[in-house]
Amino acid sequence: MKRKVKSWIYEPEYESMPREKLEELKLERLKRIVKYCYERVPLYREKFKEAKLTPDDIKTLEDLSRIPFTTKDDLRKNWPYGMLATGMESLATIHCSSGTTGMPTSALYTKNDIFNAWAKVMARVYAMMGLKKGDIMQIAYGYGLFTGGLGFHYGALEIGVIALPISAGETERQLRLAKELKTTAIACTPTYALYLGEYAKEMGIDATKDLKWKCGSFGAEPWSEEVRAKIEELLDLEAFDVYGLSEIIGPGVAHECDQHNGDHFFEDHFLTEVIDSETGEPVSEGEKGELVYTTLTREAMPLLRFRSGDVVPWWTFEECECGRTLMRAGRVIGRSDDMLKVRGVKFWPSTVEHALLSVKGASQHFRIVIERPKTLDVMTVEVEPVKELYDEVKGDLSKLEDLKKEIGEKIRSVVGISAVVKLVPVGTITRFMGKAKRVEDRRKVVPF
Ligand SMILES: [Zn+2]
Structure with missing residues (x-):
């Protein structure tokens, strides 16, 4: 670069x-929005009632913690217009x-x-x-x-x-x-x-x-x-x-x-x-x-x-x-929803990526497959070697045993669990135009 x-x-x-002025501004705006939500969104009126709160109870930024959380589930339940705080005529x-x-x-x-x-x-x-x-x-x-x-x-x-x-x-x-x-x-x-x-x-x-x-x-x-x-x-x-x-x-x-x-x-x-x-x-x-x-x-x-x-x-x-x-x-x-739990260890796919990319010769193209053939989870990481290396061995992946071993060791030390590493030919892993989908969880019961 x-x-x-x-x-x-x-x-x-x-x-x-x-910072001091910013805290003042935040408080002023917070008081206003709390009142606005309370007056216009039924969900908030209910939440406040349950928590035995009124907008006047929010006097400092610390009081914010008295307000109940809003969850994704609240939004799903209020699909499509339940959370709307204005009339339809104001919607753009x-x-x-x-x-x-x-x-x-x-x-x-x-x-x-x-x-x-x-x-x-x-x-x-x-x-x-x-x-x-x-x-x-x-x-x-x-x-x-x-x-x-x-x-x-x-x-x-x-x-x-x-x-x-x-x-x-x-x-x-x-x-x-x-x-x-x-x-x-x-x-x-x-x-x-x-x-x-x-x-x-x-x-x-x-x-x-x-x-x-x-x-x-x-x-x-x-x-x-x-x-x-x-x-x-x-x-x-x-x-x-x-x-x-x-x-x-x-x-x-x-x-x-x-x-x-x-x-x-x-x-x-x-x-x-x-x-x-x-x-x-x-x-x-x-x-x-x-x-x-x-x-x-x-x-x-x-x-x-x-x-x-x-x-x-x-x-x-x-x-x-x-x-x-x-x-x-x-x-x-x-995102906590994307967190994986394999053999009791919690981690994100990005941690696996981090491990892979610190190994010279491994590319960013990978896929995680999790299965439970009997009682124990098995995680397989399919990864493409970088193109230069792949060309060097003329596509013969059996010549890259050392790389495979190194990737396995890195995953074990960074992620905390061992994985079956499978090297795959360059171009095998799907390239995504938007967000990548890197995990295939084939376990019937996901232990969450
Ligand atoms: Zn900066």
Whole structure:
């Protein structure tokens, strides 16, 4: 990675607000939104009644912990308009998630939600990557009910960056247009970024000479430092993490600045707490925990203490070198729903990826298969060797026994359980255009 971008601050009055003032603003907005939810959303009126609370009981930021959590299940039960806090005439856009369990949840927006919240936080995202008027953002996130594409689109309009709404897929066209239109940045899932890099090589496109990408914003799935290094090398750009969830707004809940020391959370819009997933109690600064959000400015679908299930390894209020005072947290390790439990050990697929990529010769293309032939779980990790190595042994995988052994040892030490490692020919593992699906759980009873 040769290019180095310089962040700037789009809304310094909020992003660099002295912490004390920011806490005051959060409290003022919290009191307002609590009252708003109580008056307009039946679910909240019920929750408050059960907890023997009224909006007047929320006098300090500490009082927030008295409010019951909102869960994904609450949203599913209120599909499609149960959480709507305005009349239908104020609604501007409807997004919805398919939901891994099959039950959809809605994400509802007024015009203000889009232009005064979403577009603004996404404009901050662009500034964090140093992008300005004249830059061209290739938006390779899906446009549609998924919030990725449109989130980046609104941010581009707000800040004046030129949007190329190419959406996901059509890889050859992506690369051809990148080259011919000279797009200067790209946004997509990290999985797709890796695929673009490999595809470019096959097409004979040299990322350094032929592409003008200075930076890229990657997210919508957990990814590791190893993947960042690979993307930066393949695409010759500076890779940033973008984080968000459709229930809160979509992309733009948090993003990295050029210091790459955690994601900045836009607390003036989304009050963020970090809790212990099991006890529900707040964890201390610096500790690992689950992110919980209270939307402070949303109109159509405000949420109080929404449990995201997303776990961060650490968090801090310490001011960043970039001048932002907003809370920072390490990249999301995984969503608690995606956590695997094999032979009693809990881990995320991203941990396996982390282990694999620290072994020279192993590629990022892998798949985890979990079975229970008798009483014991068996985890098989199918992995492709890197192409150079594969070509070197002329496709004869039996010559790569040492690599196989090394991968097995690494998984055992990093993940904490042993796995059957199976090397597979290059090109065997499915390449994904959006979020990767890396796990096949064939156990009949999943022990959760
Ligand atoms: Zn920063």
